[in-house]
Amino acid sequence: MSDVFLNFIAGGVGGSCTVIVGHPFDTVKVRLQTMPVPKPGEKPLFTGALDCVKQTVAKEGFFALYKGMAAPLVGVSPLFAVFFGGCAVGKYLQQTDPNQEMTFVQNAISGGLAGVFTTAVMVPGERVKCLLQVQQAGNASTGVQYNGPVDVIKKLYKQGGIASIYRGTAATLLRDIPASAAYLSVYEYLKKKFSGEGAQRTLSPGATLMAGGLAGIANWSVCIPADVLKSRLQTAPEGKYPDGIRGVFREIIREEGPKALFKGFTPVMLRAFPANAACFFGLELTLAAFRFIGVGGQPPKVEDVALANAE
Template structure:
């Protein structure tokens, strides 16, 4: 009788679980609801701006209310938590895809992986991982990806916003002509430096993630700090920054291209991002 009672979930625990579920629903769904309400208000009213669609409305919100307007000083109290939260959400999508990517990348001429246990394609890798480790196996290294993306995005957008702000400030004080070419140059520099800052900060976590996700043994440690401690003891600080050269070489042009493309898209949608 006692054992049967202990198996029954208590009422308050179910209430707390439901509370957390409700909070998660509101947090994730609120931005979409904001867009919906703005569309309903503005597109049914003769006065004021009329949004072309949901994407146009979202872009307007980001440009005018999300810290993107460069007329005021960047606000770290807004940038850091917003970017970190976005990175945390992204990590849930990135983790399985990066696990497959890393396992495919370690195959090759110098690979320690036997050819008989190799993967013929990304789909083959994903299916074999799920078959051997279950669905949770696809999220191996999830906590490390979570840390990398949340910390990295906070650093990236902080550097991006401040570099962009001070460059615009210098241009205004120098009374230079502000044209599209100048905007593109600012985007390249601010995006590129943001990318370099991102990877310079979180590369040790990326190293740990690679080790965790490509470990052949299921019982291998998944704690990134435990893995980094092991690497540090074996190879020192240099080992924790393995791959720094190609990572930085990739970070500047890749992130510069991403930011410039985003800013061009904003202009194409008719959104000013001064």
């Protein structure tokens, strides 16, 4: 079970890389997903991802794109640690031999299981992040209410207790179980393809980045509709959706149509590749460092040299 601990630590490093690279794209995504529906004849708040970036930077400055980053940076590092630790648990439960190679389906099961594990860590951080991201976005229903992550937690607890802080749990599970299954299985499949055949498999830094980036695209291709529902639910005023995600879904279909379930598609896909390439590169680099110094009893692999040189 030492692999679980090593993957936990390496996942935390990968998660930090993900946040630093991907947060501006995420801010744009959330603002597009939660902007008010324009009245007939009225222009939308943002005409697209680029317009959202321009308006945000012009009105609030460049660092407004990093609003709310403290919450995911604190939350995402342990989140990815839990995710990759959970993947290792899933692998451990399915293997009959430590050297057994996992199939595509087995990796999908491991990823889905890890998606369940991460929900408890993710939901509060996502709720805080989304509320901070939509501030000063011209959303009259939200406005400027919070001075930072701690202030958000205090006010949410005062409004509705722990249930308010964990609003969006079901939506997060709906998003993350299939997305996490796609994420890990696609990465491991591409990693195997890119590393070649035979005993001397090598995975270059470029191949690691490519496999990680494409795995991120696979992840988000699966989960964008559920992510839109989650963002709407988590940024709505207290009591607006008493029946949760079902109420959000009915409102979106009634007022905006099915296309609205894919709001934020452009920034999501622009973010998916670099953020997840950075995540897996950080993960593999950390695991390579562990093997290099002999932690966990695993000998260094051929690709560890290439990763060390890239560092």
